[in-house]
Amino acid sequence: MTAIKKINLEIVTPYAILFNEAVDMVIMPARDGELGILPGHAVMMAAITSGELRIKRGDDWRLLAVSSGYAEIAQDMAIVIVNAAEWGDEIDVPRAEYAQDRAEKRMTAANTPAMERVHARHALERAKARLKVAEHYANSQKGHHP
Amino acid sequence: MAQISEIKKRISGVNDIKQMTRAMQLISAVKMRRARQQLEKTLPFFMLCAKTMVELDEMGVHIDHPFFQLRKHKTGDTWKIGYFILTGDQGLAGAYNLNVLTTTEKHIRMKTVDNVQKGMNTETKLYVAGKIGKERLARNGFDVDKNFHYAINAPTFYRARDIADYIYDLYVSGQLDLVYFIYTKMESAINMTPMVTRVLPVNAKALSELVPTGFDLPGRGIQANSDIEYVPSLDHVIDYLINTYMNGMVYGVLTEAYASEQTARMIAMDNATDNASDMMEKLTLESNRARQSKITNEISEIVGGAEVLAQQDK
Numbered sequence: 001m002t003a004i005k006k007i008n009l010e011i012v013t014p015y016a017i018l019f020n021e022a023v024d025m026v027i028m029p030a031r032d033g034e035l036g037i038l039p040g041h042a043v044m045m046a047a048i049t050s051g052e053l054r055i056k057r058g059d060d061w062r063l064l065a066v067s068s069g070y071a072e073i074a075q076d077m078a079i080v081i082v083n084a085a086e087w088g089d090e091i092d093v094p095r096a097e098y099a100q101d102r103a104e105k106r107m108t109a110a111n112t113p114a115m116e117r118v119h120a121r122h123a124l125e126r127a128k129a130r131l132k133v134a135e136h137y138a139n140s141q142k143g144h145h146p
Numbered sequence: 147m148a149q150i151s152e153i154k155k156r157i158s159g160v161n162d163i164k165q166m167t168r169a170m171q172l173i174s175a176v177k178m179r180r181a182r183q184q185l186e187k188t189l190p191f192f193m194l195c196a197k198t199m200v201e202l203d204e205m206g207v208h209i210d211h212p213f214f215q216l217r218k219h220k221t222g223d224t225w226k227i228g229y230f231i232l233t234g235d236q237g238l239a240g241a242y243n244l245n246v247l248t249t250t251e252k253h254i255r256m257k258t259v260d261n262v263q264k265g266m267n268t269e270t271k272l273y274v275a276g277k278i279g280k281e282r283l284a285r286n287g288f289d290v291d292k293n294f295h296y297a298i299n300a301p302t303f304y305r306a307r308d309i310a311d312y313i314y315d316l317y318v319s320g321q322l323d324l325v326y327f328i329y330t331k332m333e334s335a336i337n338m339t340p341m342v343t344r345v346l347p348v349n350a351k352a353l354s355e356l357v358p359t360g361f362d363l364p365g366r367g368i369q370a371n372s373d374i375e376y377v378p379s380l381d382h383v384i385d386y387l388i389n390t391y392m393n394g395m396v397y398g399v400l401t402e403a404y405a406s407e408q409t410a411r412m413i414a415m416d417n418a419t420d421n422a423s424d425m426m427e428k429l430t431l432e433s434n435r436a437r438q439s440k441i442t443n444e445i446s447e448i449v450g451g452a453e454v455l456a457q458q459d460k
Contacts, residue, residue, distance in 0.1 A: 014303045014397050016189045031386070032378040046377040047386035070386045072198070081194050083307065083393055115315045 008077045009055065011064070019064075025056040026078060029129070030073060034046035035071075036077050037078055044073040048082055050125040052133045063088040063140070067126045084126070088137025089112040091130050100127035150440065153433040155424060164422035170238065170417035174408045177300075181405035182332075184301075185398070192398045195391040196353050201367070202384070203350035213388050214348050216322045216423075221265040227257060228322040229272050230313065230345075232329040233279025235298055242330065242338070242410035243278045249340040250283070250328050258353065271322070273312075286427035288339035301404050314392060317346050329399050330406035338406045345395055348388070 006022040027036045029051025048071050053064040069082030103124035106112050112120065203214070219225060231250055233243050250272075258268045273294040274280040284290045296309055318323045325346040330338050343351060376383045 012191050012194055014189050014191045014306075014394060017190055022339075030377055031382055035377065043374055044375045044377055045383050047382045056333065068166075068386055070198075070383060079194065081390060083390060084303070112435045115319070119311050132209060 006076070007037060007039050007041075010077070010079045011053075011066075011085055012079065012081045014083070018085050019055070021054050021057075023057050026057075027054040028080060029053060029066065030071075037073055040075050041073055041078075042069075042076070046071045046073065048080060050122070050129040052129060052136065053080065053085075062139070063133050063137050065091060065130045066120070067129070086130065086133075087131050087142070090133040091137070093131065094095045095136050096127045096134065098132040099123060100131065103127060150433060150436045153429055153436060157429045157433065160422050160425050160429065164419055164426065167418040167422060171412055171419060174412035174415060178405055178412055181301075181401060181408055185401045185405055188394070188398055188401060192226055194387035195387070198387060199348060199391060200350050200354045200389075201347075210444040211384055213344045213346060213384070214350070215231075219266055219323075222267075223322065224263055224267040224269050225269070226269045226320075226322050227254075227259075227324045227326065228313070228316060229254070229270065230309075230325065230327050231272060231274045231276075231279055231283070232298060232327075232399065233274065233276030234407045235277045236411075237278060237302055238414060239407055239411040240414035240417075242327045242407055243276075243282075245340045246328060246330060247279060247282055249342060251286070252281075253328070253342050254288070254327070275325075276376040298400075298404065298407070301397065301400035303393070303397050307393050309400075310389075310392040310396045313345065313396070315391070322346075327395075327399050330410075331402055331410060332406050335409070338410060343399070347393070348391070 006024065007026065009019060009021060009023045009026050010017065011019040025036065027034050028046070029035075029049055031047040033048045034051075035046055048066060048069045049066045051065075053066045055062045055064065065086045065088070066080070066082040068085040069080065071078060071080045073079075098114050103120045106120035107117055107124065229245060229250060233246050239244060254270050257270075263269045270289060272283055272290045274283055274290055275294075276298045280290060282355055284413045294306060294312070313322075313325055317325060324344065327340050327341075327343045327345055329340045329341055329343075
């Protein structure tokens with residue numbers, strides 16, 4: 001039996017199939033911390049939270065900001081189904097900052113109902129993830145490793 | 147002759163209307179094309195969610211999860227049913243709005259009768275998007291939520307997530323036991339049907355029917371029955387899956403309804419334009435006739451007058 005050398009990674013959002021290629025490794029933001037997937041991984045379903053998803057091909061890394069969703073993983077493939085995803089170079093930083101600001105205000109305001117507070121927290125996590133990826137991307141353009 | 151100027155006035159009136167209906171038809175056609183593209187793009191996302199749900203159901207792993215279980219009710223209890231209804235902000239779309247409204251009223255009646263037979267009460271709450279449906283259902287005495295304001299035009303995923311959160315909260319807090327969506331589905335380019343779909347609790351059987359025939363995802367997804375590890379736990383994965391599914395479902399339904407509305411309006415306006423053309427043809431004919439008879443009259447008057455003069459000369 002030949003060893004499995006690549007994973008076919010597919011990233012699906014409501015707006016498009018964003019990515020569908022063979023990769024060497026993918027690191028995804030799972031709910032309880034980062035989850036690194038190499039070829040030959042056990043069959044798994046994972047809860048994905050807002051954060052940074054990193055894709056490795058050869059020596060090349062690509063960064064993607066994702067919001068929550070889930071992933072199905074098998075030996076030679078991984079499907080990531082998320083509510084939204086943006087590449088590092090596509091992130092609208094002022095908008096993310098505005099969203100962060102608004103979510104923080106909503107979370108701290110006294111008259112926000114408990115349930116809305118939860119949604120505000122999610123919005124905050126999404127904004128933070130986007131800002132983090134944008135920053136890492138900017139650093140990587142300056143020659144730093146992500 | 148007064149008649150001709152009257153017909154002329156009508157012709158120009160009909161012509162104005164025709165230009166308007168033609169413009170509306172073109173606008174709807176553009177909007178419809180955009181909405182359908184959007185719908186096609188979101189299909190893989192939605193279908194993957196639906197497929198995962200169906201697979202989990204087949205594996206029987208989530209039997210106890212509240213999102214998959216009907217709440218238990220006994221005789222004398224009240225079912226709290228929420229309907230999310232998608233209608234248009236505007237009319238001029240043929241029977242589009244009316245079909246959704248009659249379907250709604252029929253379904254509510256059916257549910258109520260059904261529960262009465264089981265000795266249970268029904269409490270319905272309506273969440274309506276679109277001005278036309280909102281006004282009409284409120285007037286017909288239904289309990290329409292006044293705080294539910296969502297535009298129906300140009301759906302975005304952002305708005306869908308908001309609505310999904312709203313529904314999620316109502317369900318989790320026990321304000322609703324059952325959640326239905328009533329919207330219009332495009333069966334084909336010209337055929338639209340009003341649909342009633344239960345969103346919560348998840349109905350895996352109905353979900354598998356939603357997947358269009360011929361839609362296949364070769365090699366995608368985990369095969370059922372394999373030994374699956376859940377990270378961090380099955381409950382968490384289901385929570386995230388439900389959230390993703392709800393967003394996808396709401397977005398899909400919004401897009402579908404929007405595309406249907408635009409298609410309905412395009413067809414209605416196309417018919418209106420045709421009718422206006424027919425009417426103009428008839429009116430033009432009438433005006434020509436009137437002009438002809440006026441000329442004939444004038445000629446006979448002149449001839450008559452000439453004859454009289456000729457006789458006087460004799």
